[in-house]
Amino acid sequence: MPSLAAARIRERMGAPIGKIPGVWRWPLFVGLSATIPFLLSDVWIQMLVFVGLFIVLGLGLNVVVGFAGLLDLGYVAFFAAGAYSLGIMSSPGSPFDLSMNFWLVLPLGVVIAALFGILLGLPVLPLRGDYLAIVTLGFGEIIRLFLVNREDVTAGSQGLSAIARPEIGGFEIESFTHWYYFVLAAAVVVGFVASRLRDSRIGRAWEAIREDEDVAAAMGVNTVKYKLMAFAIGAAIGGLGGVIYASFIGFISPAGFSLQVSIDVLAIVIIGGMGSTPGVILGALVLVGIPRILLFRETADFLSKLEWMREVLNGLIRGMDAFVPGSIGRLPPAGEWGAELADDTRFIIFGALLVIIMVVRPEGLMPSRRRQLEFAIEEPAALPATGAGG
Amino acid sequence: MNAPYIALSTAFWWDQFINGLTTGSLYALIALGYTMVYGVLKMINFAHGEVFMLGSFAGYGILVALGGDDLSGPMIAAAILAAIAGAMVVSATASAVIERLAYRRLRNAPRLAPLISAIGVSIFLQYLVLDRTEARAKFYPDIFPRGEFGAGAFQVAYMQAFLIASSVVMMLFLYAIVQRTRAGRAIRAVAENPANASLMGVDVNRTIVLVFVLGAAMAGVAGVLHGLFFQTIRGSMGFLPGIKAFTAAVLGGIGSIPGAVVGGYTLGLAETLGRELLNELPGVDLGNQWRDVIAFSLLVTILIFRPTGIFAERTATRA
Numbered sequence: 032m033p034s035l036a037a038a039r040i041r042e043r044m045g046a047p048i049g050k051i052p053g054v055w056r057w058p059l060f061v062g063l064s065a066t067i068p069f070l071l072s073d074v075w076i077q078m079l080v081f082v083g084l085f086i087v088l089g090l091g092l093n094v095v096v097g098f099a100g101l102l103d104l105g106y107v108a109f110f111a112a113g114a115y116s117l118g119i120m121s122s123p124g125s126p127f128d129l130s131m132n133f134w135l136v137l138p139l140g141v142v143i144a145a146l147f148g149i150l151l152g153l154p155v156l157p158l159r160g161d162y163l164a165i166v167t168l169g170f171g172e173i174i175r176l177f178l179v180n181r182e183d184v185t186a187g188s189q190g191l192s193a194i195a196r197p198e199i200g201g202f203e204i205e206s207f208t209h210w211y212y213f214v215l216a217a218a219v220v221v222g223f224v225a226s227r228l229r230d231s232r233i234g235r236a237w238e239a240i241r242e243d244e245d246v247a248a249a250m251g252v253n254t255v256k257y258k259l260m261a262f263a264i265g266a267a268i269g270g271l272g273g274v275i276y277a278s279f280i281g282f283i284s285p286a287g288f289s290l291q292v293s294i295d296v297l298a299i300v301i302i303g304g305m306g307s308t309p310g311v312i313l314g315a316l317v318l319v320g321i322p323r324i325l326l327f328r329e330t331a332d333f334l335s336k337l338e339w340m341r342e343v344l345n346g347l348i349r350g351m352d353a354f355v356p357g358s359i360g361r362l363p364p365a366g367e368w369g370a371e372l373a374d375d376t377r378f379i380i381f382g383a384l385l386v387i388i389m390v391v392r393p394e395g396l397m398p399s400r401r402r403q404l405e406f407a408i409e410e411p412a413a414l415p416a417t418g419a420g421g
Numbered sequence: 422m423n424a425p426y427i428a429l430s431t432a433f434w435w436d437q438f439i440n441g442l443t444t445g446s447l448y449a450l451i452a453l454g455y456t457m458v459y460g461v462l463k464m465i466n467f468a469h470g471e472v473f474m475l476g477s478f479a480g481y482g483i484l485v486a487l488g489g490d491d492l493s494g495p496m497i498a499a500a501i502l503a504a505i506a507g508a509m510v511v512s513a514t515a516s517a518v519i520e521r522l523a524y525r526r527l528r529n530a531p532r533l534a535p536l537i538s539a540i541g542v543s544i545f546l547q548y549l550v551l552d553r554t555e556a557r558a559k560f561y562p563d564i565f566p567r568g569e570f571g572a573g574a575f576q577v578a579y580m581q582a583f584l585i586a587s588s589v590v591m592m593l594f595l596y597a598i599v600q601r602t603r604a605g606r607a608i609r610a611v612a613e614n615p616a617n618a619s620l621m622g623v624d625v626n627r628t629i630v631l632v633f634v635l636g637a638a639m640a641g642v643a644g645v646l647h648g649l650f651f652q653t654i655r656g657s658m659g660f661l662p663g664i665k666a667f668t669a670a671v672l673g674g675i676g677s678i679p680g681a682v683v684g685g686y687t688l689g690l691a692e693t694l695g696r697e698l699l700n701e702l703p704g705v706d707l708g709n710q711w712r713d714v715i716a717f718s719l720l721v722t723i724l725i726f727r728p729t730g731i732f733a734e735r736t737a738t739r740a
Contacts, residue, residue: 102533154725161465162724164536165667169717172664176714290660294540301537378548385541386523393530 061219068208076207078323083214084276085319089299089311090221091268096297097306097399098229099261100241102164105171107292108151109144109266111178113273115185116140118283121195126183133197137274144270145263152262156255159244171293178285190284194277210279217275221268222308228264229306237261295319298381302388304395313397322377432574437693443581443650445689446588450643451666452673452681453595454516454636460612460676461632464532467539468519469640470663471546472512476641477648477658478550479511480504481559489562497564505587505645512641513634515546520633525626543659551656558655561648584646591642592682595635599678608632612676661713665692668720674729692716 068076088110095103117140120131155166178185185191197204197213204213228234236257239247248254277283299318303310388396451473458466483504484492492500523542527535565583569576599605607628610618619625647662648654665688673684692712699711 096533102536154721158724161459161463161532161536162671165465165664165671166721166724168664169668169720173714173717176711180711294544298537298540301533305533376548376552378544379552382541382543382545382548386538386545389530389534389538389541390523390526393527393534 057222061215064215065212068211073207076211078320080207080210080214080279081323082315082320083211083218084272084279085296085299085315086218086312087214087221087275088269088272088296089303089315090218090225090308091265091272092296093300093306093308093311094225094228094237094268095261095265096300098225098234098241099237099258101258101261102161103167103262103265104164104290104293104297105151105167105169105174106265106269106296107288107290108167108171108174109147109269110273110276110292110296111174111288112144112147112266113140113270114277114283114288115178115191115273116143116270117274117277118191118194119185122191123193124189125186125191131195133195133274133278136195137197137271140274141267141270144273145267147270148262148264148266149259151266152259156258168290168293171290175285175288175290178288185285188285190282190286192282194281194283196278196281214275214279217271221271225268226308233257233260298385302385302395304398307395307397307399310395310397310399314395317396318381322381325377430574432576434694434697435575437697438690439577439581441690441693442585442686443689444693445686446585447643447647447662447685448666448669448688449682449685450588450591450639450646451662452669452685453592453639453678454633455667456670456673456675456678456681457608457632457636459670461608461615461629462524462528462535464524464535465539465667466524466633466636467536467663468523468542468546469516469636469666470659470661471543472516472519472637472659473640473644473647473662474550474654474656474659475515475546476508476512476637476644477654478559478644479641480508480645480648481561481654483507484562484564490564492562492564497566500564501645501649505642508641508645509638510641512637512644516633516637516640517630520630525629543663547656547659549656554656556656558653561652561654563652565649580650584650587642587646591639595639596678598635604628604631665713665716668716671720672723688716688719691719695719 067079071079088106091109092103092106095101095106117133117136119125119127120129120136120139121133123130151167151170155163158166179188181187182189204210229237236247236252239250239252240254240257244254280287295318299311299314301314302318303312303314451469454469454472455466458464458469481504484500487500487503488496519542523538524535527538565580567579569578570582571577599608607618607623608631610621610623611625611628611632615625618628643662644654647658666685669684669688670681671684672687673680673682692715695715696712699715
């Protein structure tokens with residue numbers, strides 16, 4: 032009935048976002064995202080490339096943590112596997128000096144990372160929950176120690192530079208805008224694959240394992256196979272992110288592959304709302320975007336307009352000093368706040384933010400619809416609910 | 422690294438053994454906090470390493486305030502005792518505040534939420550201290566009497582003897598509290614089954630705070646001992662001992678107090694002696710960092726082959 036469909040479309044024109052039919056939301060969002068380089072300056076685009084990269088990583092970890100419920104604190108290992116695959120195989124400074132083409136290494140890096148995923152997945156198959164978290168954390172640390180100590184393979188703490196960039200038929204991806212589209216494309220592909228997986232038989236198996244592994248096994252779900260699959264796919268996406276990161280930055284060293292990366296990505300997934308793709312995007316914007324925006328000169332210019340606020344706050348501090356022995360110092364000029372936030376303060380805020388968001392919204396900012404429902408149902412009030420019965 | 426003739430001597434291995442016991446004592450003290458919190462809440466208190474760090478800084482502050490390097494004679498003993506007591510108070514208070522602000526409301530949330538919250542607290546405290554200290558290391562006053570005692574090849578430094586002895590005293594003290602007092606019985610009841618304990622009239626909230634406080638006090642002691650022994654302390658010092666201590670708790674069987682102690686010493690000895698033993702192999706020369714690799718590999722191996730740890734309290738797969 033075409034007339035009815037037309038009426039429906041008319042009804043939806045100009046309706047709020049919530050009324051846009053599901054099928055159109057994502058194409059619309061991607062389409063709008065594609066116009067951003069025409070609107071914003073290079074610093075913003077650079078920031079968004081990082082955000083996009085972390086969206087890719089977040090979507091990958093989301094498969095492991097959000098879909099299959101396997102808590103992985105060593106995600107940086109797969110990110111490093113991808114980045115170092117490209118670094119070792121393409122950098123002229125690498126101990127092997129293969130100088131391979133980006134497009135050749137891309138699938139290789141993804142496969143290598145997936146193999147690492149299986150490698151990690153096999154021994155931890157019987158583990159659950161927190162134990163899994165701590166073992167994967169250890170795995171991530173071992174990988175980093177390996178990168179530092181095995182100079183004959185990874186060039187050690189010196190790092191690898193001049194890493195290959197992608198070229199499409201003679202057209203080299205180099206400017207921030209190019210990279211923006213490249214990362215956007217990667218995010219769309221990964222997002223599409225992840226959502227198709229979620230809605231497939233595999234996704235349902237993951238969900239069953241996440242909710243109760245014993246019941247899933249009893250119902251005939253091959254838990255070994257699907258858990259390994261989750262690790263492998265999550266790792267492959269992490270590897271893809273690593274390859275893109277290495278190529279975009281052009282230089283990698285072990286310092287860039289610390290536990291902090293794992294925590295950042297996990298925080299993106301959890302804060303956004305586990306298992307939810309819009310959540311990952313929002314999480315990446317908040318956790319990766321905002322700290323970078325604070326570094327912009329525009330931000331500094333804006334903040335310097337708040338000089339009066341500094342006076343007020345310093346007055347307050349002076350008042351406090353009168354009562355409390357010892358001084359906690361004065362605030363620096365307002366224009367420098369962004370730059371000040373660059374280092375320690377940024378992490379202090381990051382830490383506090385994690386706590387606050389978890390306490391206020393333990394389900395995340397934009398939980399997937401199903402989890403929203405789960406949270407709506409009051410759980411029976413056993414005090415530490417997870418503890419009862421051990 | 423070490424020439425074979427040194428490695429062959431008894432004195433060398435004895436020293437390594439004592440070093441293992443020293444780090445093992447610290448791991449055991451910190452592991453107690455992990456294991457007790459895990460016992461009642463089934464959560465990894467990720468911020469526990471930072472509670473240890475705060476204790477270390479509190480002890481440093483007290484020692485410096487009491488005269489630092491100028492201390493002498495019996496004043497040294499008094500200052501160290503004051504530092505340990507102060508560190509216990511600071512760590513315990515911090516931990517109680519953390520429990521109230523960051524964990525309590527999340528007790529019925531999915532288990533990832535308190536973990537993320539704990540990671541947040543950990544990052545917050547670590548960078549707060551790094552920021553206050555301008556990311557510089559602080560150095561404990563070098564006041565502990567040097568020298569060693571013992572017979573022949575079996576020499577022990579006073580510092581290490583003190584560290585090991587005071588750790589053991591603290592552990593016995595904790596064990597007595599948990600096993601012999603009314604509050605200890607409440608802790609064991611809540612660990613067994615919080616709902617039932619609550620029905621039997623146990624104040625579950627207060628008991629959980631007590632668990633955090635006791636564990637943190639142990640970590641505070643470990644912080645001061647760590648500072649006295651290694652001298653260098655910094656804002657980021659809590660991370661690695663924290664992870665290692667958790668490993669120790671898992672090794673011993675998480676939830677079990679004797680398990681944490683045995684796990685701590687096992688891990689301390691394994692990573693110290695393990696590296697040296699591997700270095701004995703021809704063509705192997707492992708740096709200090711490989712101790713961490715040994716510790717983590719041990720963790721993975723134990724979890725695979727004996728996931729319940731040495732002293733099994735409950736099945737690990739339920740964790």
